[in-house]
Amino acid sequence: MILKTRLFNKTYEFETVKEVLAKANEEKSGDALAGIIAENTAERVAAKVVLSEMTLEDLRNNPVVPYEEDEVTRVIQDSVDKEAYSKIKSMTVGEFREFILKSSGENISKIRNGLTSEMVAAVTKLMSNMDLVYGAKKIINIATCNTTIGEKGTFSSRLQPNHTTDNIEGIIASVMEGISYGVGDAVIGLNPVIDTIDNISEVLKRFKEFMIKWDIPTQNCVLGHVTNQMEALKRGTPMDLMFQSIAGSQISNNAFGINVKLMDEAYELMKEKKSSKGNNFMYFETGQGSELSSEGHNGADQLTMEARCYGFAKRYNPFLVNTVVGFIGPEYLYDGKQMIRAGLEDHFMGKLSGLPMGVDVCYTNHMKADQNDLENLAVLLAAADCSYFMGIPGGDDVMLMYQSTGYHDIASIREVTGKRPIREFEKRMESLGIMKDGRLTEKAGDPSLFQV
Incomplete structure (x- = not known):
């Protein structure tokens, strides 16, 4: 050599x-x-x-x-x-x-x-x-939880109803609004402020109650630490997807409070007690730079460490994986150009690794990036058949304090590309009058639909 x-x-x-x-x-x-x-x-x-x-x-x-x-x-x-x-x-x-x-x-x-x-x-x-x-x-990578993601011609979204205090009524209000825009076919997934077993359980139960009451074909998830989710699951909490942030090295996974043994246990517990139907029931988030931020990059570059996240994720046959591409900040991706490049790299590497790959197309407010950079990356990823993006009220996460894709971005990308939501979800949106022929109707965006 x-x-x-x-x-x-x-x-x-x-x-x-x-x-x-x-x-x-x-x-x-x-x-x-x-x-x-x-x-x-x-x-x-x-x-x-x-x-x-x-x-x-x-x-x-x-x-x-x-x-x-x-x-x-x-x-x-x-x-x-x-x-x-x-x-x-x-x-x-x-x-x-x-x-x-x-x-x-x-x-x-x-x-x-x-x-x-x-x-x-x-x-x-x-x-x-x-x-x-x-x-x-x-590359087409398909996975099934309650519904199936990644099929050709589809473009999905995670409904992210984050709230600054985890007020459950505020969270559910965001869920209603998001669903009214045809967002949430990938998952309804909350980043909790209060990462406790009780709070995780309450939110998961309310998501499931909403899904059942309104017959919404999707998955529920609360993105707490895996150990708290495991305890909630043992208590009988309905959980369709189990989440964990992962890294590309043992050192950095230790910093996240996980290791292979723990994730193996979580996978087996979820297989036994999950409330979803399919064989894919894990959800992972990654992002270039996390290993450097936790001093676990072992002298390797951030792209290579990110690729190793996907090699680790494959072990658990996940339903969802996404890079949170610009979330860490300018120390790791300085500007819009670097953010766009990293998003395309991560998406390609995830797909080549065999994962149903999505991207949180995002940036933090102290990066040298703006809305146009975000939208440029979103359109490029849509052309690359990315499986899903985030759907956040106004594209502005008031809890995590970063900029991402909003409900209207999801609708716009579907119209520009001719793609549609997961079929069962789309059919339900049509029966509610929110969508017709894969497009939003005038009725869309009215959360009072769910207050009957």
Whole structure:
């Protein structure tokens, strides 16, 4: 394996595969903060050249965190399908990029289980933004909880009725408004202010009561810590989806208060006691930079660590996964350009990893980004057949204090792309008079529909 190249009469030499991966990454403020970024454009190009000539076997043999030191690495490496891996291991990363761009989604899916997260990250670094859209669009990943997400021609949304004090009537008012706009076919999912067993249980019960009373075909979820959700589940609380934020390293997962053993226990408990019908009942959120913020990046770049999140998530056959792309802030993604690039990268990597991938298209108010950047990314992801976005009142989360996609954004994207909600959900919206032929009616946006 050769880790050097000569460009413009200068030789560029790198010490490790980890360094090549870091310096081949598009510019990100998080990598600069970590001190691992390429010094200039020429060095970045040189690293991309070296990376393009590595084989996928080189990448499997050189994970960015050693197998002996990290349980996420062990999960990823141990899950590799030997037959699929044998078909691709001799490909260079450059050849793998060409394979993805010229192959059908079906042929890509045949080799997917032979990949490690480092391979997924490596090919992503060689792709342009359009490559990421084009490659992701080919891949269809379907999952079923109460309903089925990811089918061709659909575009779904998570109804996010967050409230500054977790006032249950305020939360339900937001649910009514969101549903009245045709939002929530992916999940009705609250980020709780009060992450306690009692509060999680109350909100889940009220969501379920609303779903049953109004015959809304979707899933309920409260995004509390997994341990509190487990206790709520043991008490008999109706729970369709179990949530947890995850990271790409053992150190950072420990910072989230989780490990593989705990997540295995949560999965088995959910399999036994869930209130949903399908085989996919876990929900994970990720986002570039979380490992650096918890000092668990192990000297690796944030894109590669993000790819490892998806390798970890695969273990639990999730119904939903989404990157919260601009949520952490400018320390990790400085501006709109970096946010757009990261969103396209994360979506592509999640899809290539086999996940039903969504994106929280968002930014924090202290980033150098604005509404136009958010909408640019939303349209690009819609073109890439992203499975779902967030639906937040006014696109402004008053509890988490960040900007995301609102109810009207979901409706606009459906009209622009010709996509529709999950079919059972759409049929119910039609019977309520909220939608017709996949579009909102004049009756839409009136939450008093649910106050009869």
